[in-house]
Amino acid sequence: MAKINNDDFEYVFQNTIVGQAFVSLEGKCMKANTALCKILGYTKEEIKHIYYHDISHEDDIELTKSKYNHALKNNTSSYQYERRCYCKNREVIWALVNTTLIKDKRGNPLYFFTQIQDITSRKKHEQGLKDVQERYELVLRASQEGIWDNPDNTKNYEYWSDQYKRMLGYRPDEIEGSAKLFFSHLHSDDIQKTKKAMADHAKNKSHPYSTEYRLRTKSGQYKWFKTYGIITSKNGKDRSTGSLSDIHSQKMAENVLERNKKKLLEYTKELERINEDLDSFAYIASHDLKEPIRNIVTNIYLLQEDHKNILDDNINKRLEKIIFLCDKMEQIINSLLDFAKLKNKDLKIKRIDLNEIIKSIISTYELSNTNISFKLPSPLPKTICDEVTITEVFRNLISNAIKYNNKKQKIVEISYTNTMGNNGIPKNVFYVKDNGIGIDEKHKKDIFQLFKRLDNTEDKVEGTGIGLTFVKKIIDRHGGKIWVDSDLQKGSTFYFTIC
Numbered sequence: 090m091a092k093i094n095n096d097d098f099e100y101v102f103q104n105t106i107v108g109q110a111f112v113s114l115e116g117k118c119m120k121a122n123t124a125l126c127k128i129l130g131y132t133k134e135e136i137k138h139i140y141y142h143d144i145s146h147e148d149d150i151e152l153t154k155s156k157y158n159h160a161l162k163n164n165t166s167s168y169q170y171e172r173r174c175y176c177k178n179r180e181v182i183w184a185l186v187n188t189t190l191i192k193d194k195r196g197n198p199l200y201f202f203t204q205i206q207d208i209t210s211r212k213k214h215e216q217g218l219k220d221v222q223e224r225y226e227l228v229l230r231a232s233q234e235g236i237w238d239n240p241d242n243t244k245n246y247e248y249w250s251d252q253y254k255r256m257l258g259y260r261p262d263e264i265e266g267s268a269k270l271f272f273s274h275l276h277s278d279d280i281q282k283t284k285k286a287m288a289d290h291a292k293n294k295s296h297p298y299s300t301e302y303r304l305r306t307k308s309g310q311y312k313w314f315k316t317y318g319i320i321t322s323k324n325g326k327d328r329s330t331g332s333l334s335d336i337h338s339q340k341m342a343e344n345v346l347e348r349n350k351k352k353l354l355e356y357t358k359e360l361e362r363i364n365e366d367l368d369s370f371a372y373i374a375s376h377d378l379k380e381p382i383r384n385i386v387t388n389i390y391l392l393q394e395d396h397k398n399i400l401d402d403n404i405n406k407r408l409e410k411i412i413f414l415c416d417k418m419e420q421i422i423n424s425l426l427d428f429a430k431l432k433n434k435d436l437k438i439k440r441i442d443l444n445e446i447i448k449s450i451i452s453t454y455e456l457s458n459t460n461i462s463f464k465l466p467s468p469l470p471k472t473i474c475d476e477v478t479i480t481e482v483f484r485n486l487i488s489n490a491i492k493y494n495n496k497k498q499k500i501v502e503i504s505y506t507n508t509m510g511n512n513g514i515p516k517n518v519f520y521v522k523d524n525g526i527g528i529d530e531k532h533k534k535d536i537f538q539l540f541k542r543l544d545n546t547e548d549k550v551e552g553t554g555i556g557l558t559f560v561k562k563i564i565d566r567h568g569g570k571i572w573v574d575s576d577l578q579k580g581s582t583f584y585f586t587i588c
């Protein structure tokens with residue numbers, strides 16, 4: 090048999106693309122080939138002064154030592170491992186190290202023959218894959234979504250993530266996923282639409298398909314899930330991949346909401362019908378009532394005229410009282426009619442100068458009353474509203490501020506402040522403030538109710554208890570709010586916003 094001569098060995102040793110070196114038992118590089126010098130960045134002269142620990146990365150020194158000691162102790166001839174090495178420029182590379190312990194004829198260790206391959210790019214690639222896998226698992230854990238993947242679009246096997254199985258109530262090791270199993274768990278009412286969603290997507294794959302369906306869980310109960318899926322093709326084969334989220338509670342809540350919405354709609358319709366009936370009743374009744382009242386008054390006047398000789402003062406006083414009450418009843422009926430009309434009245438919304446409105450209202454009081462003073466600290470801003478009804482609001486509030494006031498000098502302040510609206514935009518809050526009799530805390534809500542007049546309202550103060558209801562309705566129709574702040578005997582402030 091032909092012998093390999095030394096020159097051939099030297100030629101192969103020097104020219105192979107794998108880094109190679111003879112290393113003494115103390116770890117010193119005795120001889121290295123060109124490839125190793127290139128990998129580590131040393132010249133052949135420099136590398137002869139290098140010990141293995143000079144190039145070992147701190148984190149792998151222990152591993153390197155243990156491999157070396159193990160080889161010596163157990164007289165192992167070859168071993169392989171991966172470790173990081175420092176190059177001359179301190180750059181770190183990953184190396185696949187193959188070491189063979191060379192022994193003499195008696196088996197005594199002489200030195201090591203080491204081969205080093207630079208596997209840095211493979212390691213980086215592996216690390217990248219590991220990172221991707223780790224990220225994928227973390228995202229899955231965080232999203233609580235189940236995942237399926239059918240790489241060959243077969244019926245008998247499909248990857249189901251652990252979470253997918255748990256969502257169906259199974260332990261991850263309890264079942265193997267498959268398309269067949271999926272369809273056997275799918276509610277019969279949802280099979281058609283699920284197949285259709287898949288088939289539609291297969292025709293146009295520009296967007297993932299999405300559908301909601303019920304799957305039978307291990308306990309036999311059906312639960313609602315939402316799925317997003319895509320079908321991709323590679324080398325003529327379809328692959329089906331997707332995610333599954335549990336929407337059962339949301340679906341149940343939606344059902345309740347839907348039922349409540351339906352009920353609410355029914356109630357609203359009923360309420361609208363009742364309101365319409367009430368409105369037409371109020372309108373017809375008010376209209377029809379006015380005539381008999383006018384007749385009563387006319388008859389009383391006739392009675393007084395025809396029998397003035399026999400009617401004594403007492404009877405006349407009573408008849409006057411009846412006329413007064415009839416007038417009051419007519420006032421109430423008129424207010425009721427206005428109130429009923431307000432609902433259907435079209436508001437003419439435009440930018441209005443409120444200062445003009447206030448000027449015209451207070452001018453009627455200023456002419457004849459010296460015991461009323463009006464304070465207007467700052468001009469009111471131009472406001473978008475219906476002029477006619479908003480005039481009614483100010484007229485009512487100003488008239489009440491004067492009516493329900495027992496002070497010698499009645500003071501009425503009309504102005505506005507600002508508040509922050511829900512949408513973050515400041516809103517104007519208008520107010521009418523008086524130094525009148527005030528309103529007890531317990532009555533603050535009642536005063537906006539129809540015909541509500543308070544116990545402390547003196548009989549001689551004219552009113553029907555409809556004004557504030559009217560005001561509230563106008564403010565409501567403008568989308569605003571009205572409320573009152575008050576101190577008994579000190580005065581009240583009525584605040585309101587317009588939209």
Ligand code: ADP
Pocket residue numbers: 485489490491493523525526527528536541542543544545546551552553554555556557558581
């Ligand atoms: P009316 O003035 O015709 O009685 P309103 O609806 O305007 O009806 O007012 C309801 C009740 O609220 C009044 O009867 C009165 O008791 C009370 N009220 C209204 N405005 C004031 C005010 N500025 N100060 C004190 N009480 C008031």
